[in-house]
Amino acid sequence: MPTIGDQHIVKSYDEELKRLHDSLARMAGLAEAQLHKSVEALEKRDSDLAGQVMNADHEIDEIEHFINEQTVRVLALRAPVADDLRQVISALKVAGDIERIADHAANAAKRSLVLNQMPPVAPMRSLVRMGKLVAELLGEVLNAYLTHDAERALAVRSRDQEVDDLYSSLFREILTYMMEDARTITSCSHLMFIAKNIERVGDHATNIAEQTYFVATGRSLNDQRPKRDTSSFEGAVQE
Amino acid sequence: MPEAPTQNVAAESKMCARDVKVHYGEKLALKGVNLDFRPNEVTALIGPSGCGKSTFLRCLNRMNDTIGVASVTGQVTLDNDELYGANALDPVLLRMRVGMVFQKPNPFPKSIYDNVAFGPRIHGLYRDNDHLDQIVETALEKAGLWHEVKDRLYEKGTGISGGQQQRLCIARAIAVSPEVILMDEPCSALDPIATAKVEELIDELRENFTIVIVTHSMQQAARVSQRTAFFHLGDLVEVGDTEQIFTAPAQQLTQGYITGRFG
Numbered sequence: 481m482p483t484i485g486d487q488h489i490v491k492s493y494d495e496e497l498k499r500l501h502d503s504l505a506r507m508a509g510l511a512e513a514q515l516h517k518s519v520e521a522l523e524k525r526d527s528d529l530a531g532q533v534m535n536a537d538h539e540i541d542e543i544e545h546f547i548n549e550q551t552v553r554v555l556a557l558r559a560p561v562a563d564d565l566r567q568v569i570s571a572l573k574v575a576g577d578i579e580r581i582a583d584h585a586a587n588a589a590k591r592s593l594v595l596n597q598m599p600p601v602a603p604m605r606s607l608v609r610m611g612k613l614v615a616e617l618l619g620e621v622l623n624a625y626l627t628h629d630a631e632r633a634l635a636v637r638s639r640d641q642e643v644d645d646l647y648s649s650l651f652r653e654i655l656t657y658m659m660e661d662a663r664t665i666t667s668c669s670h671l672m673f674i675a676k677n678i679e680r681v682g683d684h685a686t687n688i689a690e691q692t693y694f695v696a697t698g699r700s701l702n703d704q705r706p707k708r709d710t711s712s713f714e715g716a717v718q719e
Numbered sequence: 720m721p722e723a724p725t726q727n728v729a730a731e732s733k734m735c736a737r738d739v740k741v742h743y744g745e746k747l748a749l750k751g752v753n754l755d756f757r758p759n760e761v762t763a764l765i766g767p768s769g770c771g772k773s774t775f776l777r778c779l780n781r782m783n784d785t786i787g788v789a790s791v792t793g794q795v796t797l798d799n800d801e802l803y804g805a806n807a808l809d810p811v812l813l814r815m816r817v818g819m820v821f822q823k824p825n826p827f828p829k830s831i832y833d834n835v836a837f838g839p840r841i842h843g844l845y846r847d848n849d850h851l852d853q854i855v856e857t858a859l860e861k862a863g864l865w866h867e868v869k870d871r872l873y874e875k876g877t878g879i880s881g882g883q884q885q886r887l888c889i890a891r892a893i894a895v896s897p898e899v900i901l902m903d904e905p906c907s908a909l910d911p912i913a914t915a916k917v918e919e920l921i922d923e924l925r926e927n928f929t930i931v932i933v934t935h936s937m938q939q940a941a942r943v944s945q946r947t948a949f950f951h952l953g954d955l956v957e958v959g960d961t962e963q964i965f966t967a968p969a970q971q972l973t974q975g976y977i978t979g980r981f982g
């Protein structure tokens with residue numbers, strides 16, 4: 481009697497899917513490290529570390545390029561269906577999210593170089609706290625994605641609100657600080673952009689959580705998350 | 720709000736099968752299948768070799784009658800007419816209403832014209848020769864073959880290409896204006912171009928007919944059908960919208976089969 485196993489009858493198909501999965505895992509690990517390092521560079525005012533982050537970005541771009549090619553190849557040659565199809569499609573989307581996350585980390589690192597030329601400003605502490613929270617959520621969601629763990633992904637998704645709340649309060653804190661001391665406007669503006677970068681990473685993490693749910697269950701999470709980030713009502717600078 | 724008319728599920732379906740079992744002698748080949756076919760839809764039957772797809776398809780126009788050892792139990796209806804039992808439709812009439820196209824193109828060793836005119840002739844479905852000409856032309860037209868054969872209608876049906884022969888068999892099936900067309904792997908002997916033509920034809924025929932197609936090609940099932948039914952070892956495992964079956968099937972067994980992880 482035929483049974484269903486994890487493996488495809490055509491072994492090279494399994495190898496191609498595994499290669500896709502391995503590339504994503506590598507990309508995920510790199511992006512997570514990039515975000516950690518850029519937050520650490522901010523916290524410790526470490527320009528060398530920031531420089532490392534900026535230099536490593538191209539590696540992630542290359543993996544994304546490979547994943548895009550590999551996805552097109554599998555779609556064209558294997559015509560995947562069911563869970564295979566969901567996995568391949570999500571690989572394409574998640575690789576895009578990870579690439580954007582790495583860009584945000586590199587941008588934050590670049591701005592930290594500028595910040596290190598100026599005296600430290602107090603709101604940096606809140607920014608680092610937000611950065612650490614987002615890095616933690618990112619690590620969680622990437623693990624959830626790579627193990628097809630829908631529950632864990634949903635848990636991360638529900639915590640994006642914490643990020644948005646931190647972002648809103650950080651925004652107000654920076655504004656107040658700038659108003660009190662006009663000399664901090666330059667560094668505070670950079671801080672504001674970095675906060676936006678980190679907040680965007682949180683949004684990409686949420687996308688990855690949604691892709692995880694789709695891969696694992698075949699259903700999409702399309703109910704709108706409530707957005708309580710109020711900074712845009714305060715004349716926020718958009719990047 | 721006006722009261723909605725009471726919706727009878729059976730009335731919405733063109734054909735219904737209820738607890739259909741088939742024995743070949745002692746062997747139970749179909750273990751009680753319930754499946755409905757909606758009008759103007761293509762339903763694809765898929766599943767591993769020997770799972771009972773052809774056996775089930777043959778229940779829908781009593782072709783199993785022609786196999787001595789086969790015995791069918793359960794209920795099959797076409798609209799509200801019974802196919803089996805005391806009040807059963809006459810099989811000859813039934814096969815006019817439920818036509819069949821086989822795996823290997825099997826034109827009669829007669830002219831192209833006579834192949835298509837065969838059904839209308841035995842059922843007396845035409846008024847005069849002009850009318851018969853018209854029926855033949857319309858059927859060939861619908862089968863997408865008219866332009867390729869209109870100048871050679873009196874050549875042998877067996878003398879055209881395999882893909883043309885299969886479309887000739889489809890023309891022969893539709894010449895008697897059936898309501899349902901059953902197709903058992905109609906493209907397995909055809910090249911990709913001929914296959915594409917038959918698939919395009921199936922899509923057009925859907926406007927006027929209810930179609931049930933057995934296919935071993937997952938891609939073909941995905942391309943031509945609106946509903947897909949997966950059979951395994953004589954059971955219907957899962958039936959659903961084709962899109963759902965190929966993106967997120969409900970059953971592990973279905974998933975294993977369509978993704979090629981069935982070993």
Ligand SMILES: Nc1ncnc2c1ncn2[C@@H]1O[C@H](COP(=O)(O)OP(=O)(O)OP(=O)(O)O)[C@@H](O)[C@H]1O
Binds near residue numbers: 770
């Ligand atoms: N005429 C027959 N006499 C005895 N057993 C038969 C006969 N026809 C089919 N069977 C058996 O019934 C079972 C179902 O056969 P069936 O031909 O319906 O399968 P199928 O799904 O159409 O397979 P395939 O994809 O290979 O055409 C098989 O085990 C087959 O051996």
Ligand SMILES: [Mg+2]
Binds near residue numbers: 903
């Ligand atoms: Mg068969």
